[in-house]
Amino acid sequence: xxxxxxxxxxxxxxxxxxxxxxxxxxxxxxxxxxxxxxxxxxxxxxxxxxxxxxxxxxxxxxxxxxxxxxxxxxxxxxxxxxxxxxxxxxxxxxxxxxxxxxxxxxxxxxxxxxxxxxxxxxxxxxxxxxxxxxxxxxxxxxxxxxxxxxxxxxxxxxxxxxxxxxxxxxxxxxxxxxxxxxxxxxxxxxxxxxxxxxxxxxxxxxxxxxxxxxxxxxxxxxxxxxxxxxxxxxxxxxxxxxxxxxxxxxxxxxxxxxxxxxxxxxxxxxxxxxxxxxxxxxxxxxxxxxxxxxxxxxxxxxx
Amino acid sequence: xxxxxxxxxxxxxxxxxxxxxxxxxxxxxxxxxxxxxxxxxxxxxxxxxxxxxxxxxxxxxxxxxxxxxxxxxxxxxxxxxxxxxxxxxxxxxxxxxxxxxxxxxxxxxxxxxxxxxxxxxxxxxxxxxxxxxxxxxxxxxxxxxxxxxxxxxxxxxxxxxxxxxxxxxxxxxxxxxx
Numbered sequence: 001x002x003x004x005x006x007x008x009x010x011x012x013x014x015x016x017x018x019x020x021x022x023x024x025x026x027x028x029x030x031x032x033x034x035x036x037x038x039x040x041x042x043x044x045x046x047x048x049x050x051x052x053x054x055x056x057x058x059x060x061x062x063x064x065x066x067x068x069x070x071x072x073x074x075x076x077x078x079x080x081x082x083x084x085x086x087x088x089x090x091x092x093x094x095x096x097x098x099x100x101x102x103x104x105x106x107x108x109x110x111x112x113x114x115x116x117x118x119x120x121x122x123x124x125x126x127x128x129x130x131x132x133x134x135x136x137x138x139x140x141x142x143x144x145x146x147x148x149x150x151x152x153x154x155x156x157x158x159x160x161x162x163x164x165x166x167x168x169x170x171x172x173x174x175x176x177x178x179x180x181x182x183x184x185x186x187x188x189x190x191x192x193x194x195x196x197x198x199x200x201x202x203x204x205x206x207x208x209x210x211x212x213x214x215x216x217x218x219x220x221x222x223x224x225x226x227x228x229x230x231x232x233x234x235x236x237x238x239x240x241x242x243x244x245x246x247x248x249x250x251x252x253x254x255x256x257x258x259x260x261x262x263x264x265x266x267x268x269x270x271x272x273x274x275x276x277x278x279x280x281x282x283x284x285x286x287x288x289x290x291x292x293x294x295x296x297x298x299x300x301x302x303x
Numbered sequence: 304x305x306x307x308x309x310x311x312x313x314x315x316x317x318x319x320x321x322x323x324x325x326x327x328x329x330x331x332x333x334x335x336x337x338x339x340x341x342x343x344x345x346x347x348x349x350x351x352x353x354x355x356x357x358x359x360x361x362x363x364x365x366x367x368x369x370x371x372x373x374x375x376x377x378x379x380x381x382x383x384x385x386x387x388x389x390x391x392x393x394x395x396x397x398x399x400x401x402x403x404x405x406x407x408x409x410x411x412x413x414x415x416x417x418x419x420x421x422x423x424x425x426x427x428x429x430x431x432x433x434x435x436x437x438x439x440x441x442x443x444x445x446x447x448x449x450x451x452x453x454x455x456x457x458x459x460x461x462x463x464x465x466x467x468x469x470x471x472x473x474x475x476x477x478x479x480x481x
Binding site for chain 2: 226229230232233234235236237238239241242245246248249252253281282283284285
């Protein structure tokens with residue numbers, strides 16, 4: 001990249017005729033030279049280069065130069081790497097993406113295209129890693145935002161980028177988090193039930209044969225059905241029992257197709273056998289429940 | 304400046320199986336809770352003779368079944384009016400003794416119903432079963448499954464035969480058996 005930028009710098013100097021153009025190219029080149037100078041401590045070099053390129057970009061010629069915006073993006077990215085690599089809210093990183101985006105738009109000859117895209121992929125990777133480490137009950141909103149930025153970067157870097165496996169992975173983990181949060185307090189966190197349900201369904205739409213999403217969605221419904229019954233007071237009126245049974249039955253019925261799907265994908269997985277035994281039992285379909293009970297016993301014997 | 308910036312996209316450390324939803328509680332206990340709640344309601348909507356309104360309110364469970372433990376856990380701290388619930392386990396029909404307000408016969412012990420009917424003749428015991436057809440064979444209330452839900456059949460004649468009075472509310476919610 002160093003050679004490429006240097007060649008471009010010289011070309012810019014020789015080919016431009018106007019004073020201002022030379023001045024802007026000169027400043028941009030200076031920023032490049034500073035940020036790549038191995039004799040200047042990295043921190044100092046990056047800070048200096050950032051100041052230089054910020055001034056240079058104000059020049060009207062630079063404003064239209066793909067190269068200037070590319071260098072600015074690069075310097076900002078380096079600043080982020082040097083000073084803010086642990087700052088998930090780094091504005092410098094977001095700015096770098098914006099500058100690379102401008103550079104791509106201005107780069108009619110595609111001269112810097114490949115390098116800009118590589119840089120965008122790198123930044124995308126940092127957003128993804130941040131999303132992965134933020135996916136927790138208290139910070140998942142940040143994870144969602146970072147994941148969105150990851151997608152933006154990757155699609156800028158490679159418009160045909162296949163997001164599907166990333167979507168499946170991220171959304172599965174996110175759905176699990178919503179489900180876990182719902183389970184921690186089913187009365188207070190009803191919204192998380194809805195989010196988990198919707199997100200598991202998104203995963204299943206992307207990947208019909210996703211065992212984890214099918215199983216966990218089935219368990220989300222099944223456990224909720226059991227919770228509805230368990231939350232009932234034994235002193236509840238007889239009318240209430242009818243309503244509670246209806247509510248629970250709705251959840252058990254919703255669980256069934258996903259549990260059956262998970263079973264078809266992993267018929268020897270004990271957890272799904274136990275789940276199906278429970279779901280059928282809860283629906284008072286005792287024969288089917290017993291079928292799965294027998295399968296569990298057989299599986300236990302085989303082990 | 305580095306020419307190539309390698310892509311360092313890390314996979315989520317957490318696998319797709321990160322959080323396993325636990326399989327729910329024993330479904331038997333959910334089912335027990337529904338039956339226990341029904342039984343509690345029977346005590347509200349059925350009236351026992353005066354002499355049965357003293358002492359504990361006894362529910363007998365015939366045979367070894369987990370329902371006895373569930374019923375004890377769910378009802379032992381509750382009352383019927385001033386009467387405390389007392390859950391008793393009887394290993395056989397012969398061992399049933401003393402006042403028994405309700406006698407529950409689990410499905411697996413259904414064959415003893417005729418003996419129970421003989422034993423309880425002249426007493427005000429509400430006999431509850433849970434096997435298809437038993438409300439026609441002498442039980443007062445029979446738990447059945449209807450449309451994936453627990454419901455109950457009621458044979459009014461079999462209730463009144465034991466000098467018990469049943470409210471119209473309960474009758475209206477039951478599946479009537481003649």
